Amino acid sequence: MAPLSISPDHPVVVLTGAGISKESGLSTFRDKDGIWSSVRIEDVATPEAFQRNPDAVHDFYNKRRRLLTEQHVEPNAAHYALVKLELAWPGGILVVTQNVDSLHEQAGSQNLIHMHGRHREARCNACDHVVAWKGDMSTEDVCEGCGERGGLRPNVVWFGETPMDMDLIEEALLGCGLFVSIGTSGNVYPAAGFVELVRKTHARAVELNLEPSQGAARFDITRYGPATEVVPAFVDDLIASLE
Numbered sequence: 001m002a003p004l005s006i007s008p009d010h011p012v013v014v015l016t017g018a019g020i021s022k023e024s025g026l027s028t029f030r031d032k033d034g035i036w037s038s039v040r041i042e043d044v045a046t047p048e049a050f051q052r053n054p055d056a057v058h059d060f061y062n063k064r065r066r067l068l069t070e071q072h073v074e075p076n077a078a079h080y081a082l083v084k085l086e087l088a089w090p091g092g093i094l095v096v097t098q099n100v101d102s103l104h105e106q107a108g109s110q111n112l113i114h115m116h117g118r119h120r121e122a123r124c125n126a127c128d129h130v131v132a133w134k135g136d137m138s139t140e141d142v143c144e145g146c147g148e149r150g151g152l153r154p155n156v157v158w159f160g161e162t163p164m165d166m167d168l169i170e171e172a173l174l175g176c177g178l179f180v181s182i183g184t185s186g187n188v189y190p191a192a193g194f195v196e197l198v199r200k201t202h203a204r205a206v207e208l209n210l211e212p213s214q215g216a217a218r219f220d221i222t223r224y225g226p227a228t229e230v231v232p233a234f235v236d237d238l239i240a241s242l243e
């Protein structure tokens with residue numbers, strides 16, 4: 001690897017997208033067999049869709065939530081490589097994921113932000129109470145916070161909503177020495193704009209993906225291939241640079 005000239009004392013921020021979970025058996029969104037090739041975003045992933053037809057939205061998320069358990073979806077070598085980096089990197093790492101699956105935490109990542117929320121949580125539209133949720137969700141469910149029936153929704157960020165913890169993420173991006181984007185097509189903002197923010201600082205930016213993303217030209221270093229290959233190899237190179 002070309003020398004990164006990054007100080008080990010500087011934190012690393014890693015952004016992940018659906019591509020990192022692909023080899024664990026979960027679909028991406030915009031690949032030709034991706035989720036948005038068979039379902040319309042406007043029908044299942046906006047607040048308006050939930051208002052119009054909550055049953056259809058619940059059905060979509062229930063099916064995806066069931067997959068996580070029924071298919072025994074497990075973290076892969078790329079998720080584990082990020083845990084290895086977290087344990088080894090002196091400056092610390094923050095993983096910011098757009099994924100709503102739990103594979104980073106299952107692998108053991110500690111410093112993790114789910115900017116698009118989590119599949120396995122429900123949030124009440126009436127009182128904002130958040131609760132862990134493993135099974136199906138429906139309009140019959142009652143919020144344990146306020147007792148209201150019918151207001152529970154998946155605790156995920158829909159199109160038109162603001163991603164979670166943006167203040168923390170921006171602060172981390174502005175203070176990092178290295179930004180690594182993994183398995184994301186760079187179609188969805190604000191995540192797609194993180195590389196621009198980082199370019200305003202001294203930090204270096206790396207893209208690891210199956211193919212060049214929308215914003216590939218903005219990265220200092222790019223490596224293309226399946227996440228289970230390119231991520232462990234990159235992490236090993238980074239750790240070797242400490243020696």
Ligand code: APR
Nearest residue numbers: 017018019022028029030098183184185188209210226227
């Ligand atoms: N290894 C690495 N990258 C992969 C792999 C793989 N095995 N398989 C696919 N990819 C890449 C694709 O080439 C693509 O660039 O992962 C990327 C996935 O892109 P998207 O499907 O657009 O997923 P993502 O970028 O995470 O989407 C962002 O869009 O619909 C919303 O909320 C949803 O969080 C999601 C957001």
